[in-house]
Amino acid sequence: MKKVLFFIPNLMHGGAEKVLVNLVNNLDRNKYDIIVQTIFDEGVNKKYLKKDIKYKYIFKKIFRGSTTLFKLCSPKFLYKYLIKEKYDIAVSYLEGPTARIISGCPYEDSKKISWIHIELNDEKLLSTGFRSFKEAKKGYESYDKIICVSNTVKQIFEDVSGIKENVEVLYNTNETEDIIEKSKEKVEDIEFDKNTINICSVGKVIEKKGYYRLAQIHKKLIDEGLKHNIYIIGIGEDEYRIKKYLKENNLEDTYHLIGFRDNPYKYIDKCDLFVCSSYREGFSTAVTESLVVGTPVITTLCSGAQELLGYNNEYGLVVENNKEGIYKGIKKLLDDRELLDYYKEKAIERGSFFSKEKTVKAVEYMIDSL
Template sequence: MKKKKVLFFIYQLGAGGAARTILNIINNMDREKFTPILVTLDYNGSYESYLDSDVTFIKLDTKRLRSAIFPLAKVIRREKVDIVFSTIPNYNTIAILATILSGTKAKNVVREAAYLGGNFKADFKLKLYGLLYRRASRVIALSHGVKENIVKRYKVRPDKISVIYNPVDIDTIRSMMKKETLPEEHQPIFAGDDKVLITAGRMVNDKDHRTLLRAFKQVNERIAVRLVILGEGELEQELKQLAKNLGIADKVHFLGFQRNPYLYFHHADAFVLSSKREGFGHVLAEALATGTPIVSTSCRPGAVEVLNNGEFGAMCKVGDDGDMANKIYELLILEENQRAEIVRKGIKRTNDFHARKIAEEYETMFIETLEQ
């Protein structure tokens, strides 16, 4: 079979979940069957150094998404691309329009990662995206819940949608958490007798760190514990003030973005996700891979699917700090053999998200799409 060219289009290869997903797919693709090409806007992304050296990497001469249509169309035409793969609605729109304007037979595959919509204005906007998505050859949903949402709000036919979970580079995660050591200034957080909770994610409303801080205060009243928050975001100062108001500022550590968060996960006693909603919950799969027990809100659709309704991690009600506090406390006081069993089951669960396995699912989907 002649090797097929797959062009991956994304804003930049930055530190977000979409970039991580594309990176894992590209690096794990079978080079005997596919030639991957990565196209971004003119930005320097923090994940670029992790891209395999044999990948053709093209940066368009623009930083504006709307200005990328014609340059992207030119690349599609010049490279004789078979498939154009994109993710996130705005970028999917540009990729579809560019493919049409390229005048080639390239097929679009668009990925939808988020559980969007819910009010009239948002649902109407999603229907407009749906009109374009119908021009694509295949739509990828990263969970069954996201697929249901695409059918409901985008009005895309179910038979056009495939569910493929996020790829998790388990081998790299385990290598990174074992090879490196914690920075000297952070070692005291994990060195004492206090239990350590950890969370990671952008400090935005959907992640609901406020509920986590209130839950942590209640746990701290029952057991000696610390909270480590990895990530950045618009609510950082507000959350730091809330920690002060709750009287827990000395027990909460805002450590910002960390290049190797898995090292921190591995040293913690539990990972906590407080999100209101998650399309997949990529960070949950990563936490499982580090052998860290989880407490997560039952945010739909992602967390419920990743943890299989609580089989692979404790689940609490969304926005309920009391329920979250109880679940965290119950996890922290488990006997060692009970904890070990949770870790064992969690690590086994990660095999379902292994990057090579997911890359093979994408490869199969690409071939089926080209044969349509």
């Protein structure tokens, strides 16, 4: 039985944290002794770990300056004093500090895997958590396997790092059956207007998710007489700015920031359209989940979008990553209910491609091949 460590900063409400929990919960316990370790013992996703998954942490709370502090010590020192144990396979499940720490694993017969979830578009981004680009490149070169969540993420990583060996793509694991079951639950805290189009999105309410520009697009469409509601499920530091804009423009009755929800799927299911307005994504968990639920999707052109929806909009609309692109895409679907119904059918068809069984088997095959 292989002893496998999955190392991540925390288990908060992000997409990577969620799909890690999905993955470890479904790996074969007869083949792997699984340990999840976090730097900080925080996050809503911790409670979803199955009871037979060993969990441990280094620090109880997140503290300021931790990233800088970690850079003061060498990767080998950090591994020795923070990870301590020897594993058959040590996985850094995010870029940044965990990638640097695992790169310092001193055991020659331990295999190391680094998971890349975002577009590391330049040397500065690729060096996040490391002292320099030179150190980052050396650190990533020490890994036996680098896993990227989409072909775009892989291509960008290879171009920026210059590393071409042992880099492959594996799609994120989603609890597909569980998602479908939860999507059928009743929504009791919101009364959706059945006489208009209801649009939703799920994600951290931070700048990169594009919810502020989505509010501006919403205003333009409302001003043109195209009635619709938008519901944003999530929390984050961009809430104040968006709420201020909504108040100033009398949009509080049609653009709703409803906060974090344990079960976002029942809201996605009751809406007519899911929108991903992000400036950047790795491989959107929320878009994948929407396809599984069977809700039509419109997304900006960012990493993974065309892999999810097709290179010719076969399974949903991929639009230019700017306000005009999002505006035109939403307007097109608000104006054409037949097209919206068509994409509902295509969403269901595409969702089956990302079944839990397929993605878990692919990861197990990769681990067994090391």
